[in-house]
Amino acid sequence: MNTNSLQFNLKLSGPSLFHENADDEKFKLYEMKNSIYYNLLLLLLVVGFFPIQSRAQFVIDASIRPRAEVRYGYKELARSDKEPVLTISQRTRLGVLYQSEKIKAKITFQDIRVWGDETQYSSTGVHGDVASIDLTEAWLSFNLTKSFSLTAGRQALSFDDERLLAKRNWNQNALFYDAVTMNFQSGKTTVDAGFSYNNAVDKNFMEIYDPIKMKTLCFLHLSQKFNPKFNATVITMFSGFTSSDTALAVYLKGTSGVNLNFNSNPWKVFSSFYFQYAKDTYGGNITKVAAYNVNVQVEYKLKYILFQMGGSLLSGDKNGDSQHGETHLFDLFYGARHKYYGFLDYFSNLRKDTKSGGLNDIYATVGVPVTQKAHVFATAHAFYLNRVPTSLSKPNTNSDKSYLGTELDFWLNADVMKGINIQTGYSFMLPGNQLKRIQGVSGNNPFSSWAWVMVTFSVKSKEL
Numbered sequence: 044m045n046t047n048s049l050q051f052n053l054k055l056s057g058p059s060l061f062h063e064n065a066d067d068e069k070f071k072l073y074e075m076k077n078s079i080y081y082n083l084l085l086l087l088l089v090v091g092f093f094p095i096q097s098r099a100q101f102v103i104d105a106s107i108r109p110r111a112e113v114r115y116g117y118k119e120l121a122r123s124d125k126e127p128v129l130t131i132s133q134r135t136r137l138g139v140l141y142q143s144e145k146i147k148a149k150i151t152f153q154d155i156r157v158w159g160d161e162t163q164y165s166s167t168g169v170h171g172d173v174a175s176i177d178l179t180e181a182w183l184s185f186n187l188t189k190s191f192s193l194t195a196g197r198q199a200l201s202f203d204d205e206r207l208l209a210k211r212n213w214n215q216n217a218l219f220y221d222a223v224t225m226n227f228q229s230g231k232t233t234v235d236a237g238f239s240y241n242n243a244v245d246k247n248f249m250e251i252y253d254p255i256k257m258k259t260l261c262f263l264h265l266s267q268k269f270n271p272k273f274n275a276t277v278i279t280m281f282s283g284f285t286s287s288d289t290a291l292a293v294y295l296k297g298t299s300g301v302n303l304n305f306n307s308n309p310w311k312v313f314s315s316f317y318f319q320y321a322k323d324t325y326g327g328n329i330t331k332v333a334a335y336n337v338n339v340q341v342e343y344k345l346k347y348i349l350f351q352m353g354g355s356l357l358s359g360d361k362n363g364d365s366q367h368g369e370t371h372l373f374d375l376f377y378g379a380r381h382k383y384y385g386f387l388d389y390f391s392n393l394r395k396d397t398k399s400g401g402l403n404d405i406y407a408t409v410g411v412p413v414t415q416k417a418h419v420f421a422t423a424h425a426f427y428l429n430r431v432p433t434s435l436s437k438p439n440t441n442s443d444k445s446y447l448g449t450e451l452d453f454w455l456n457a458d459v460m461k462g463i464n465i466q467t468g469y470s471f472m473l474p475g476n477q478l479k480r481i482q483g484v485s486g487n488n489p490f491s492s493w494a495w496v497m498v499t500f501s502v503k504s505k506e507l
Contacts, residue, residue: 100141100142100143101139101140101141101504102139102140102142102503102504102505103137103138103139103140103503103504104136104137104138104139104140104501104502104503104504105136105137105138105501105502105503106134106135106136106499106500106501106502107133107134107135107136107499107500108133108134108135108215108497108498108499108500109131109132109133109497109498110131110132110133110215110495110496110497110498111129111130111131111495111496111497112129112130112131112132112493112494112495113127113128113129113493113494113495114127114128114129114130114493115127115128115489115490115491115492115493116387116471116472116489116490116491116492116493117387117388117493118387118388118389118391119389119482120472120474120478120479120482120484120488120491121488121489121490121491121492122484122488122489123486123487123488123489130157131157131158132155132156132157132158132215133154133155133156133157133158133215134153134154134155134215134216135153135154136151136152136153136154136179137151137152138150138151138152138180139151144186145185145186146183146184146185146186147183147184147186147194148182148183148184149180149181149182150178150180150181151178151179151180151181152176152177152178152179153176153177153178153179153216153217154175154176154177155175155177155215155216156172156175160172177216178197179197179217179219180196180197180198180199180219181196181197182194182195182196182197182198183195183196190227190228190229191225191226191227192225192226193223193224193225194223194224194225194226195222195223195224196221196222197219197220197221198219198220198222198224199217199218199219199220200220200222200224200237200262200377202235202264202276202278203264203276203278203302203315204302204313204315204338204379205378205379205382206300206315206317206336206338206375206378206379206383207262207278207280207298207300207317207376207377207378208262208280208376208377208378209377209378209379211377211379211380211381213381213382214381218377220237220239220260221239221241222237222238222239222260223237223238223239224236224237224238225237231267231268231269232265232266232267232268233265233266233267234263234264234265234266235262235263235264235265235266236261236262236263236264237260237261237262238259238260238261239257239259239260239261240258240259241256241257241258241259249291251285251288251289251290251291252285252288253285253288254284254285254286254287254288254290254324254327256284257282257283257284258283258284258285258293259281259282259283259293259295260280260281260282260283261280261281262278262279262280262281263278263279263280264276264277264278265277265278272305272306272307273303273304273305273306274304275301275302275303275304276301276302277299277300277301277302278298278299278300278301278302279297279298279299279300280297280298280299280376281295281296281297281298281321282295282296282298282376283295283296284296284324285324286324286327286328286329287327294321294322294323294324294329295321295322296319296320296321296322296323296332296374297319297320297321298317298318298319298320298374298376299317299318299320300315300316300317300318300336301315301316302314302315303315308344309343309344309345310341310342310343311340311341311342311343311344312339312340312341312342313338313339313340313341313342314337314338314339314340315336315337315338316335316336316337316338317335317336317373318333318334318335319332319333319334319335319336319373319374320332320333323370323374325370325394328368329368330368330369330370331368331369331370332369332370332371332374333369333370333371334358334370334371334372334373334374335356335358335373336355336356336357336358336373337355337356338353338354338355338356339353339354340352340353341353347411347412348409348410348411349408349409349410349411349420350407350408350409351406351407351408351409351410352406352407352408353405353406353407354403354404354405354406355383355384355402355403355404355406356401356402356403356429357373357375357393357401357402357403357404357429358371358372358373358401358429358430359371359372359373359393359397359399359400359401359402359428359429359430359432360372360399360400360401360430360432361430370399371401371430372393372394372399372401373393373401374393375391375393383404384402384404384424384426385404385424385426385450385452385470385472386422386450386452386454386468386470386493387450387452387470387471387472387491387493389426389448389450389472389478390402390426396481397428397429397432397447397481398432398434398435398481399432400428400429400430400431400432400435401428401429401430402426402427402428402429402447403426403427403428403429403445404424404425404426404427405424405425405427406422406423406424406425407422407423408420408421408422409421413455413457414457416457416458416459417455417456417457417458418455418456418457419453419454419455420452420453420454420455420456421451421452421453422451422452423449423450423451423452424449424450424451424452425446425449426446426447426448426449426450426478427445427446427447428445428446428447428477429445431444431445431477435477435480435481444477445477446475446476446477447474447475447477447478447481448472448473448474448475448478449472449473450470450471450472450473451470451471451473452468452469452470453468453469453470454466454467454468454469455467455468462500462501462502463498463499463500464498464499464501465496465497465498465499466496466497466499467494467495467496467497468494468495469492469493469494469495470492470493470494471490471491471492471493472491472492474491
């Protein structure tokens with residue numbers, strides 16, 4: 044999913060790559076700098092808006108997260124006609140949180156950039172950039188009673204195993220929603236609900252909307268803790284899209300599911316099941332949906348070692364489904380990809396990455412400590428098509444016709460000192476014939492691998 048499609052970008056005035064004259068260039072650069080100063084001033088004004096006696100309830104947090112990657116097989120198989128690339132990206136955040144007995148409010152600004160993407164430069168150095176500062180969080184929450192709260196504005200949404208709604212934090216942009224949400228807590232029961240409705244511009248009458256972007260979203264989530272070892276949740280979500288950029292009608296696709304958690308040291312067992320229904324609008328075709336996602340994971344933790352084993356089934360289309368006006372492909376929607384379906388992100392878009400065949404993933408993870416604050420992990424994935432689509436089944440009658448490939452991920456997570464975390468890893472893919480065919484790769488090609496290192500610096504003030 045396109046993260047930017049769900050983000051309201053706080054666009055600052057910025058110069059373009061080419062200008063008619065130097066004066067125009069200087070003026071636009073001046074305008075961009077003033078816009079940045081304006082937004083920083085706005086953040087300071089928010090801090091100073093409340094009475095002095097309330098300042099003990101302010102918290103300011105900041106983080107910087109640069110990540111360097113050597114890609115030669117990330118997201119797609121390495122090819123002999125392509126060269127490896129070293130790319131460095133960086134996320135910078137600055138936020139302020141206000142909290143009182145009845146009110147909570149948060150505003151966070153975020154800058155995402157790739158080193159070297161500047162658009163204002165000369166032979167003597169860099170002068171400026173296209174504005175990339177976004178308003179990532181801006182929400183206000185009221186505690187109407189001790190048990191009930193209402194939150195409105197741009198906010199993150201995350202529930203259960205994040206198969207449906209996730210922060211998607213590996214993505215430097217992450218994922219935020221313009222929504223109204225409510226939370227109710229009573230004893231061991233928690234209820235969450237939310238609603239979002241989007242328009243491209245401020246108009247007096249309904250206008251067409253990009254069919255790739257989410258038009259509306261609503262959900263209801265119920266969590267019940269039965270005892271210290273077992274809890275269960277249920278969720279129902281509807282997401283609406285238009286069928287084309289010329290149509291006004293909005294079609295809803297529904298997803299309902301249940302999560303079960305059992306925790307009795309040293310064992311943890313988790314399972315979830317989701318079913319999708321109603322309408323799909325991909326490519327302008329209105330089709331009926333009947334799809335499923337099943338997940339099971341078992342964890343065993345000793346003093347110095349962690350074992351995990353699990354499997355995930357994401358249903359795919361049967362041969363001839365499209366001719367009958369139906370689809371069985373499970374839509375990942377806004378759920379997590381990176382932490383579940385391999386760090387190489389080969390299966391972020393099931394429609395494209397599996398030719399609508401869906402995905403079966405069998406995996407195992409081992410984790411061991413290196414020091415008290417550093418741990419290493421290794422995960423092996425075996426990927427298969429849930430159903431072999433027509434385009435991949437005719438020429439291939441071998442027993443491995445559903446096999447896509449095996450991925451191995453290795454990574455280290457270390458808290459080196461207060462406020463500084465370092466993660467680094469290495470992954471590689473051993474592709475099967477079907478994965479090569481899906482990506483149009485033939486003949487002998489280089490080994491597909493990816494290495495990365497990420498440093499996260501975060502600091503949070505004491506209450507002011």
